[in-house]
Amino acid sequence: MHKIIETLMHAQKALEVLLGTRPATNVEEVAPDSDESELVDLIVAGYEWICPTCDMPNLEIEATEHVTCWKCGRTFEANLPEHAYG
């Protein structure tokens, strides 16, 4: 029993060290010298479909007639939004 408490105390100490040395944020630093405003395009989220072969969710930016699964590489005919029902 004493051994377990000792082990837990060591673990606690290790955790405190880890927490103390951990940086405040994991966000990557952004270059501060870019003061010129840049133009970006707002894009709709896209079209999500589930691969029937590997069940992997895929996201297409545009509605295209054929889609390719990023996971298994298979290409499928897409039921375009204007034809979809349900």
Ligand SMILES: [Zn+2]
């Ligand atoms: Zn797939």
